[in-house]
Amino acid sequence: MDILSVKDLKKHFGGVKAVDGCSITIETGTVMGLIGPNGAGKTTMFNLISGFERGVGEIVFKGIRTDNLSPFKIARCGMVRTFQIPRALTKMTVSENLMLAPNTQAGERIWDVWLRPKRVREQERQIREKSRDILEFFEISHLEDEYAGALSGGQKKLLEMARAMMIDPSMMLLDEPFAGVNPTLARKISRYICELRKDGMTFLVIEHDIPAITKISDRIVVMNEGKVMAEGEPEEIKRRRDVLEVYIGGEG
Amino acid sequence: MIEYVDTLLPYITTILLISSIYAIFSLGLNLEWGFTGLIDFGHVAFLAIGAYTTVMFNMSGFPLFLSVIAGIVLSGFFGLLLGIPTLRLREDYLAIVMIGFSEVLRFILLNEQWLTRGPFGIHGFDRPLQDVIPYQHYNTFLLILYLAILVIIYLSLERLVRSPWGRVLKSIREDEAVPSALGKNVFWYRLQSLMIGSAIAGLAGAMLAFYIMYIEPNTFKPIETFHAWIIIILGGTASNKGTIVGALVFCTFLSVTQFTNRFLPFTAHQMGAFRMIVIGLLLMLLMMYKPEGIFGKKEELALSD
Ligand SMILES: Nc1ncnc2c1ncn2[C@@H]1O[C@H](COP(=O)(O)OP(=O)(O)OP(=O)(O)O)[C@@H](O)[C@H]1O
Ligand SMILES: [Mg+2]
Numbered sequence A: 001m002d003i004l005s006v007k008d009l010k011k012h013f014g015g016v017k018a019v020d021g022c023s024i025t026i027e028t029g030t031v032m033g034l035i036g037p038n039g040a041g042k043t044t045m046f047n048l049i050s051g052f053e054r055g056v057g058e059i060v061f062k063g064i065r066t067d068n069l070s071p072f073k074i075a076r077c078g079m080v081r082t083f084q085i086p087r088a089l090t091k092m093t094v095s096e097n098l099m100l101a102p103n104t105q106a107g108e109r110i111w112d113v114w115l116r117p118k119r120v121r122e123q124e125r126q127i128r129e130k131s132r133d134i135l136e137f138f139e140i141s142h143l144e145d146e147y148a149g150a151l152s153g154g155q156k157k158l159l160e161m162a163r164a165m166m167i168d169p170s171m172m173l174l175d176e177p178f179a180g181v182n183p184t185l186a187r188k189i190s191r192y193i194c195e196l197r198k199d200g201m202t203f204l205v206i207e208h209d210i211p212a213i214t215k216i217s218d219r220i221v222v223m224n225e226g227k228v229m230a231e232g233e234p235e236e237i238k239r240r241r242d243v244l245e246v247y248i249g250g251e252g
Numbered sequence B: 001m002i003e004y005v006d007t008l009l010p011y012i013t014t015i016l017l018i019s020s021i022y023a024i025f026s027l028g029l030n031l032e033w034g035f036t037g038l039i040d041f042g043h044v045a046f047l048a049i050g051a052y053t054t055v056m057f058n059m060s061g062f063p064l065f066l067s068v069i070a071g072i073v074l075s076g077f078f079g080l081l082l083g084i085p086t087l088r089l090r091e092d093y094l095a096i097v098m099i100g101f102s103e104v105l106r107f108i109l110l111n112e113q114w115l116t117r118g119p120f121g122i123h124g125f126d127r128p129l130q131d132v133i134p135y136q137h138y139n140t141f142l143l144i145l146y147l148a149i150l151v152i153i154y155l156s157l158e159r160l161v162r163s164p165w166g167r168v169l170k171s172i173r174e175d176e177a178v179p180s181a182l183g184k185n186v187f188w189y190r191l192q193s194l195m196i197g198s199a200i201a202g203l204a205g206a207m208l209a210f211y212i213m214y215i216e217p218n219t220f221k222p223i224e225t226f227h228a229w230i231i232i233i234l235g236g237t238a239s240n241k242g243t244i245v246g247a248l249v250f251c252t253f254l255s256v257t258q259f260t261n262r263f264l265p266f267t268a269h270q271m272g273a274f275r276m277i278v279i280g281l282l283l284m285l286l287m288m289y290k291p292e293g294i295f296g297k298k299e300e301l302a303l304s305d
Helices: A042-049 A071-076 A094-100 A110-115 A117-137 A154-166 A183-198 A211-218 A235-241 A243-246 B002-035 B044-059 B064-086 B092-111 B134-159 B163-175 B179-182 B186-212 B222-235 B238-263 B268-289
Strands: A002-015 A016-027 A031-035 A057-060 A079-081 A171-175 A202-206 A218-222 A227-232
Touching: A002 A202, A002 A218, A016 A042, A016 A202, A016 A227, A031 A042, A031 A183, A031 A211, A031 B002, A031 B238, A042 A057, A042 A079, A042 A171, A042 A202, A042 B179, A071 B179, A094 A117, A094 A154, A094 B002, A094 B163, A094 B179, A110 A117, A110 B044, A110 B134, A110 B163, A117 B163, A154 B179, A171 A227, A171 B044, A183 A202, A183 A211, A218 A235, A218 A243, A227 A235, A227 A243, A235 A243, B002 B134, B002 B163, B002 B186, B002 B222, B002 B238, B044 B064, B044 B092, B044 B186, B044 B222, B092 B222, B134 B163, B134 B186, B134 B238, B163 B179, B163 B186, B179 B186, B186 B222, B222 B238, B238 B268
Parallel strands: A031 A202, A031 A218, A079 A171, A171 A202
Antiparallel strands: A002 A016, A002 A057, A218 A227
């Protein structure tokens, strides 16, 4: 079963053809790596899929046409993304950043704040617990009550991922999850992705770290100049002469 | 000494009454700007809608309580009406539309004499429990009533901004892309904030009308909106406590400087300008030494980047 299929997607910025007729499909419960040189259009692809940019073409997620839905509706369908440049909410604490995420909170409705205070409190407790578990996993527990503005670049990256995990999405789009993250933690995140995948979660991951991405991906898509230039299993991709030339480099 | 107390007490009562009205008016704006990041430069419009609706309903025979409710509801409704076309756009659109709306509204109030009596204003409407409370104690009664309302509004707002609902507002204030990516309907939250903020201003409008017993369109000039902004910045953006203290400080200042008029070689007109210069200077000093305001949190400074 395909969870996401993108057909002939296009997005032009003036003369720049950022995404120029891309089609990809992702099977439920797999990890798809998205690689390609700087400016290939990978992040633009994410923006289109998550609704932050409007393009031309067809996007179907879980059988729903999402190409003209707003970002929050797409997220409600069970797809959550992270941003390449982390967007920590710097004027809120780390814990608040995480607790913001879940969409099942009764306390997000004004009338429930008044009419069902017990339920709101109970949910807050559960969500706080969950956020503590996730913070522990990302090894930033000690920062729980800090303002997110006080975090380092790498820590903000971790916060961003931790926040996305709070939603229990069915699909995650991760934009360079390992960039700026220390190697041991990067390996830990890789293992976590593989675990979640076993539980049925689907991933689309942009990454420049080729060894890391080939290790966790079931399939890999290579983009170049807005187009899909190759798609296949990691081993296959690593041997493709054209991919080596434009992106991976080396002898070939 | 006794004589002194006799004049001082009513004077303090007056300051506290005005402060409580300004505090509630500003608390509405603080929800919009302080917690949601909405730039509302026409907040006074909702003060006017609240005041006029309450008074006009009452004059056409409705009981006072229902009239006040009508004023609150109609203010909130106009907040909704103005929010729908503007809150999807960039934040400065709201600012422009709001200031335009507040001025257009004032001109309508001035010109539609058949409805509002225009520049002559409206008086002779009921005041809460006016038949029960003796006239010489009425302001004391009003003060107790207004302080009670202030406490209720304050506690309600505190509860809201500390709830998950308030958490979403704060996330919108900083970077709407984040709550959007997480599945929050940013537009709807903004709309709720604007509606509630406007409704609170409507309540303040009714309170103002009861206190001054007479309303006319020029009571609702744009300067009142900016007084609320000064109060918020003074007290500390996104602090409800700060807003209340800010209102008290601001109103005391305005009132005391009215007093000192006698000792300064200014005409009344010059004095008004002089006061604004002093307030401007004080705000500049505040921005230099304590930019987060009296009760604001430095880490949550809304204007920091
Ligand atoms: N908002 C925008 N306005 C104009 N041009 C844009 C915009 N966003 C992206 N582009 C252009 O589209 C092209 C693709 O950009 P994109 O960010 O998708 O690249 P990328 O593959 O994510 O690169 P990197 O690996 O460096 O992150 C670039 O040439 C970029 O300049
Ligand atoms: Mg990118």
